[in-house]
Amino acid sequence: MAPKNALYPGSFDPVTSGHINIIERGAQLFDEVVVAVAVNSAKKPLFTIEERVDLLKASLTHLTNVKVVSFDGLLVDYLKNNDLHFVIRGLRAISDFEYEFQIAHLNKRLDKEMDTVFMMTSEEYFYVSSSIVRELASFGGDIHGLVPRPVEEALIKKFKKIG
Ligand code: PNS
Numbered sequence: 001m002a003p004k005n006a007l008y009p010g011s012f013d014p015v016t017s018g019h020i021n022i023i024e025r026g027a028q029l030f031d032e033v034v035v036a037v038a039v040n041s042a043k044k045p046l047f048t049i050e051e052r053v054d055l056l057k058a059s060l061t062h063l064t065n066v067k068v069v070s071f072d073g074l075l076v077d078y079l080k081n082n083d084l085h086f087v088i089r090g091l092r093a094i095s096d097f098e099y100e101f102q103i104a105h106l107n108k109r110l111d112k113e114m115d116t117v118f119m120m121t122s123e124e125y126f127y128v129s130s131s132i133v134r135e136l137a138s139f140g141g142d143i144h145g146l147v148p149r150p151v152e153e154a155l156i157k158k159f160k161k162i163g
Pocket of ligand 1: 074
């Protein structure tokens with residue numbers, strides 16, 4: 001049987017503990033999880049694409065069946081070009097659902113051979129988002145535990161430089 005691989009796409013600006021939790025659980029469901037950082041998803045990201053990829057790699061050293069890539073353009077094109085058929089998306093609250101539902105159907109329309117697999121974010125992280133973490137860090141708030149260690153250090157450094 002062919003290995004079942006999945007793509008976990010996102011902006012990851014930066015990766016949070018909620019994302020890591022989804023990746024860890026996804027890596028138990030699939031033979032390989034490809035974490036794909038979107039180059040153009042946010043207009044003005046805090047971290048460059050290289051920084052976001054490096055922070056993910058540094059935060060995922062404990063998982064052997066996970067790799068980190070970046071992609072530009074449409075998600076479905078990356079799927080087709082890399083013979084991938086499953087997309088993992090995390091769902092935190094009902095408020096995520098409408099957008100995710102829309103995108104999942106749109107992607108399916110563009111690529112009939114793909115499917116989106118939704119995973120519920122663990123309850124301890126359901127309120128954590130990259131934007132909340134960025135805001136908290138910008139005001140010097142405590143982000144310990146909300147993000148993996150390498151991200152915590154990078155955020156503190158980034159806002160020391162900016163501030
Ligand atoms: O972490 P995010 O910001 O929720 O991730 C959104 C992302 C990057 C997965 C989504 O914007 C995406 O797939 N972007 C690539 C372009 C694309 O295919 N868009 C969907 C059809 S318009």
